[in-house]
């Protein structure tokens with residue numbers, strides 16, 4: 001079946017700059033819900049993070065604690081890919097089309113791509129403002 005890799009900083013947890021190796025940001029709700037759904041479906045989900053380099057016990061414990069608190073279970077933690085990794089969700093990844101060297105974003109019209117970037121920021125700001133509104137409850141499902 002293979003496993004799904006999920007990056008931590010900026011993907012599963014908010015990242016606004018480095019604070020400490022054991023300080024992990026607040027959960028990105030939509031991504032956390034996606035991971036919970038995968039786990040409920042029996043999928044093998046693993047945290048892929050550079051923080052796991054060196055396998056420092058205090059760092060691994062901080063990540064495990066974060067997973068327990070926000071996902072409800074501990075997940076395997078690694079900083080390595082292997083042949084069974086079928087997907088990697090990562091805010092720094094650029095998807096390429098197999099055997100071509102082509103980036104997926106190169107197929108998007110530059111005007112459309114710029115529009116997505118600009119509007120994406122506007123939409124994120126609007127969503128964040130909306131979330132702060134009194135009485136708003138976030139959707140718990142993906």
Ligand SMILES: [Mg+2]
Nearest residue numbers: 007009010091
């Ligand atoms: Mg990241």
